[in-house]
Amino acid sequence: MPYNLLKGKKGIIFGALDERSIAWRTALRCHEEGAQLVLTNAPVALRMGEINKLAEAVKAPVVGADVTNMDDLKKLFEESMKHFGGGIDFILHSIGMSLNMRKGKGYTEIDYEWNKKTLDISAMSLHRVLRTAWEMDALSEGASVVALTYIAAQRVFPDYNEMADAKALLESVTRSFGYYYGVKKKVRVNTVSQSPTLTTAGSGVKGFDGFISYAEKMSPLGNASADQCAGYCVTLFSDLTKMVTMQNLFHDGGFSFTGVTEAVIKDMKE
Ligand code: NAI
Numbered sequence: 001m002p003y004n005l006l007k008g009k010k011g012i013i014f015g016a017l018d019e020r021s022i023a024w025r026t027a028l029r030c031h032e033e034g035a036q037l038v039l040t041n042a043p044v045a046l047r048m049g050e051i052n053k054l055a056e057a058v059k060a061p062v063v064g065a066d067v068t069n070m071d072d073l074k075k076l077f078e079e080s081m082k083h084f085g086g087g088i089d090f091i092l093h094s095i096g097m098s099l100n101m102r103k104g105k106g107y108t109e110i111d112y113e114w115n116k117k118t119l120d121i122s123a124m125s126l127h128r129v130l131r132t133a134w135e136m137d138a139l140s141e142g143a144s145v146v147a148l149t150y151i152a153a154q155r156v157f158p159d160y161n162e163m164a165d166a167k168a169l170l171e172s173v174t175r176s177f178g179y180y181y182g183v184k185k186k187v188r189v190n191t192v193s194q195s196p197t198l199t200t201a202g203s204g205v206k207g208f209d210g211f212i213s214y215a216e217k218m219s220p221l222g223n224a225s226a227d228q229c230a231g232y233c234v235t236l237f238s239d240l241t242k243m244v245t246m247q248n249l250f251h252d253g254g255f256s257f258t259g260v261t262e263a264v265i266k267d268m269k270e
Contacts, residue, residue, distance in 0.1 A: 005238040007034035010084040012076070013060075014040050014067065014129070015094030018050045020199045022148060022226045023094035029230035030237065031058035035090070038080040042066045067095055067125040068117075073132040080138075087140035090237035093129060093147035096201045097121045098163045107161045118162050123169035130177045130189070142186045144237045147174060148229075149191040149248065151256055159206040171248050178246035188245040190236060195223040195252045217263040219253030 011030060015023035016039055027037055037060040041051060046064050055062045063079050065072035080088060099114035126147050133139045152160035153167035171191050178189035196202060196212045205211065216223045224232075232251045235241055250256040 002032045002034070005033045005234055005240070006030055006090075009035045009089040009237065010037075010080075010086070011035050011090035011092065011237060012038045012040060012080055012088060013092045013094070014065075015092070016041060016051055016054055017045050017048070017200055019054075020197075020226065021094065022194065022197060022199065022229050023092055024054055025226040026092050026094070026230040026233050027054055027058050027060070029227070029234050030090075031060075033234050033238075035237070036060070036084060038063060038076075038083055040065045040076055067128065068120045070128060070132065073128055074136070077132055077136050077138045081136075087143070088133070088138050089140050089143050091129065091133075091139075091143075091145045092233060092237075093126050093145065095121065095125055096148070096163065096166070098161060098166070098204070101161050101163065101204055101206075105161075107158070110162055115162055119166050119169060122163065122166035123173060126170055126173045127177060130173075130181060134181065134184075139181070139185060139187050142188070142239075142242060144188045144241070145181075145190070146233050146236050147189075147191045149193045150196075151193050151250070151252065153193075153248075154256075157211075159211070161205075163205075174248070175246045182245050186242075188236070188241070190244060190246070191248045192229065192232060192236070193248055193250045193252060193256070194229050195219065195225075195255060197223070197226050197229070199226065214264075215252075215255055217267070218258055218261055219255040220258060220261070221253035223255075224251050224253050 013027045039060050039062045043064040063076050065076040098118045100110045149167045152164035174191045181187035196215050
């Protein structure tokens, strides 16, 4: 049920690849809540053409931008501000990519050139987005920026590989830039730490099926879905959370604070 929480707000959504993407689900939910949107993804992802279906559904233009390219980001913000006729109220950063994982390299044998690229795409890209907005004064007073992360930033999940380091960096950029943008313009910057979710990026993690069912059993509320994550992001984009910033917010059905569950103990006995 829509609550009109984003009526009159204007936002940019990064990272809708296909209909399973968390960004895709979030774009649909933001649209339902009354927001106007611009969609963006890497040019190579746009070539798949899927995003045009979403663009039609949420009545949004699509602007290609490789998030590691500052000229692309500048063009994205210019076009978005032109489209909206003013500043931007919210941004979803829903981007992740591990070159070492994709090429089958384990954590103890990573290639450092690929690792640099992974950190740039998955973490420093948030700095690049915020810096571009900062230099162009593209965000409205009290705007909200949310990036998606995973608990492997705090605890070891072996097959999450170099992405654990990328997420730790992403969460640190969130706090550091969140400080500066808060002081400058009351802009909020937070990460949402989501349950494992069946998407293209998610299924790139080795042993993901076993892992997702373990997390389900280890969470008192079960795993949070992409649609539920979208709903949480909407609250963070809304005016109801104006004083929440520089936080890593767990959206994981209670997984992060559970030591063990009866369901897991039962499995171990068998
Ligand atoms: P997804 O594969 O649908 O989305 C990842 C997006 O990153 C894609 O749209 C891809 O095109 C984009 N991307 C990759 N390189 C890019 C570049 N150079 N420039 C611009 N965009 C680029 O997968 P999902 O799961 O929706 O991922 C979204 C975010 O959620 C990621 O940050 C991911 O790490 C995070 N997350 C995912 C979880 C999962 O289990 N699926 C759990 C917790 C966090």
